Amino acid sequence: MVEAAPIETRAIAAAARAGVAVPGLIFGVLAALPAAAVMAPENYLLALGTRIMTFAIAAAALDLIVGYGALVSFGHAAFIGLGAYAVGILASHGIGELLIALPIALAASVLFALATGAVSLRTRGVYFIMITLAFGQMIFFTASSLAPYGGDDGLTIASRNTLFGLPIFKDPRTLYYIVLAALAGTFFLCRSIVGSRFGRVLRGAKENATRMATLGFEIYRFQLVAYAISGALCGLAGFLLANANDFVSPAYMSWQRSGELIIMVLLGGIGTLYGPIIGAAVYLLIAEFLSQWTEYWQVIFGPFLVLVVLFGRGGLVGLFAQLTGKRHG
Amino acid sequence: MSSLLFVQILNGLQLGVLLFLIAAGLTLVFGVMDLINLAHGVQYMLGAYLAVTFYGLTGSFLASLVLALVATLAFALALELLVFRQLYARDHLDHVMATFGIILFVDQGVKLVWGAAPLSLPVPELFSGSVTLMGGLLYPVWRLVIIGSGLAVAVGLYVLVGHTRVGMLVRAGATNAPLVSALGVNINRLFMLVFGFGAMLAGFAGVMIAPILSVEPGMGDAILILAFVVIVIGGIGSIRGAFVAALMIGLVDTLGRSFAVDVLRLFMGPSPARTVGPALASMLIYVLMAIVLTLRPAGLFPAAGR
Structure with a gap:
């Protein structure tokens, strides 16, 4: 640990430089993707890109509390599910107005986050991981038993949300750009939160909770608000996912899904906000291409994850920063 | 109603001792090494699958139980050597990601080796019948055997952890592993022992439950x-x-x-x-x-x- 310090310092400096360049590159590529869709069938590429970006929203939101608050939530898929089910349930009652569905999706996520966060945040470390898992499982089983809304089988959404009656989610290209805008909004919101006084308290509590408490901050409140913001953004991801898939099911909030979100954050690079976007893209792209190649793709993917943990500290972003940092130093 | 309640209490006990067999290893690994092992469940699954295979080879439940335990132990030790040993000093997030990868690998690997269809293991003939409980309700003997063996393991663990030298080291390790290491105990060997033993308990649970549950990925x-x-x-x-x-x-x-x-x-x-x-x-x-x-x-x- 100690002898690695100079490299780490250089890596941090490189990461700071990357903090401007990489997000610019990511959003540039994402914005240009539909135009470059000559190689693949356009709708396939757009659908894949949309899917990646919805999960990137959720992963970046998770990074806000994991990377900057050390609050490892193992139940974040629940918020995706809440956002998605808000769309599905309202649609099944014939309500397809975005201005109704989106606020309800966000409000449901915030309320669930405040209620469960109030209990979870009393615990620390491993206990926090496990209690968030428990709350995620509760929502999972609740959705599985919602017989009027499909139960285990899920719920097909007859028509996507509309804005003042305008079918804005209908065209795949428009949907793609709306999701891209949502991702950019999420990224810059989280970034400004991290840079604000609020974010500094959050990071301070991550480094040393006792010291922050001694300085007079009620860190519990800060963490609860951060948890609610993170939950709301995942609710937004769920809202978009339901509109893109025309379908919701309890599988959206299984514990495996929560685990995948954590892996996206770690794979890309924890505590960077743009790392998880890369992580979501890499995770879903590898899964997509390996599963086309062989049914047993997880036999390859599992060891890949283990190798990333063992040899790629700080995820892909950290790996990249270490390589460039070494070259410049 | 009351005899139905009694049957369900027995079923609850049976699930309880099964959970104990798995949780005992998990809590020791967690407590001593501070390691979140999401892949602990694959040992349970492997125990069941290996028992089915060895039963097919030997035709004896006892032999397949012993062989399956040895095989799960060997698998756990290999896993410890290759992966977990590098993880002890890492944080919990790394544990979650690495062990999640192991789950993906083993779950699919099992499908690759044994197929996706559920398998089954016959109940050993000696314990295959049912006993009559009060109220004329029949209860399978094998479930009682599971409860009994689970309780026996609990007593054994109580003696082992509470009243032996190794158990003392394990308890000391759960309280403060660096201090135990500083006192000259080979902490790596202690970790390996605890990990292997915990995995074997999970494998044992898998073998015991295989006759009444379908064995599936x-x-x-x-x-x-x-x-x-x-x-x-x-x-x-x-x-x-x-x-x-x-x-x-x-x-x-x-x-x-x-x-x-x-x-x-x-x-x-x-x-x-x-x-x-x-x-x-x-x-x-x-x-x-x-x-x-x-x-x-x-x-x-x-x-x-x-």
């Missing part, structure tokens, strides 16, 4: 979540806590699933009761966990020094 994942609930309620690192919490969870889950609808009918109509009942039953243990952690954030029996 991913069977370890569902039970693993329950085992985590058990060790968190019991207090991480505490065998006694794991035992109490395992029986609690086993009974609450089983009785909840059997009687939730009936109980709810006292308060509401039969139709809403049938809808709400199963949902409430599957949630019950998580509600219990939330309540316990709200009142005691470190579980019922927190290990000393944590």
Whole structure:
């Protein structure tokens, strides 16, 4: 640990430089993707890109509390599910107005986050991981038993949300750009939160909770608000996912899904906000291409994850920063 | 009604001791090495699969039990050497990601080797019948054997951990591993021992449950979540806590699933009761966990020094 310090310092400096360049590159590529869709069938590429970006929203939101608050939530898929089910349930009652569905999706996520966060945040470390898992499982089983809304089988959404009656989610290209805008909004919101006084308290509590408490901050409140913001953004991801898939099911909030979100954050690079976007893209792209190649793709993917943990500290972003940092130093 | 309740209590106990067998290893690994091992459930699954294979080869349940235990132990030690040894010094997030990768690998690997279709293992002939309980209800002997063997393991663990030198080191390791290492104990060997032993207990649970459950890929994942609930309620690192919490969870889950609808009918109509009942039953243990952690954030029996 100690002898690695100079490299780490250089890596941090490189990461700071990357903090401007990489997000610019990511959003540039994402914005240009539909135009470059000559190689693949356009709708396939757009659908894949949309899917990646919805999960990137959720992963970046998770990074806000994991990377900057050390609050490892193992139940974040629940918020995706809440956002998605808000769309599905309202649609099944014939309500397809975005201005109704989106606020309800966000409000449901915030309320669930405040209620469960109030209990979870009393615990620390491993206990926090496990209690968030428990709350995620509760929502999972609740959705599985919602017989009027499909139960285990899920719920097909007859028509996507509309804005003042305008079918804005209908065209795949428009949907793609709306999701891209949502991702950019999420990224810059989280970034400004991290840079604000609020974010500094959050990071301070991550480094040393006792010291922050001694300085007079009620860190519990800060963490609860951060948890609610993170939950709301995942609710937004769920809202978009339901509109893109025309379908919701309890599988959206299984514990495996929560685990995948954590892996996206770690794979890309924890505590960077743009790392998880890369992580979501890499995770879903590898899964997509390996599963086309062989049914047993997880036999390859599992060891890949283990190798990333063992040899790629700080995820892909950290790996990249270490390589460039070494070259410049 | 009362004899049905008795049967369900026995079923709850059976689930409880099964959970204890898995949770005991998990809580020791967690307590001593501070390692979150999501892949603990694959040992349980492997135990069941290996028993099926060895039964096909030898035709003897006892022989397949012994061989399966040896094989799960060997697999666990190989895994410890290759992966886990590098993980002890890392943080919990790294544990989650690496062991998640191992789950993906082993779950799919099992499909590759044994196929996706569920397999089954016959109940050993000696214990294949049923016994008559009060009220003329029949109860399978094998479930009683599971309860008995689980309780025997619990007693054995109590003696091993509480009253032997190795057990003392394990307890000391759960309290303060660096200090134990500084006192000259080979901590790596202790870790390997605890990890291998815990994995073997999970494998044992898998072999014992194989005759009454279908052996299928991913069977370890569902039970693993329950085992985590058990060790968190019991207090991480505490065998006694794991035992109490395992029986609690086993009974609450089983009785909840059997009687939730009936109980709810006292308060509401039969139709809403049938809808709400199963949902409430599957949630019950998580509600219990939330309540316990709200009142005691470190579980019922927190290990000393944590």
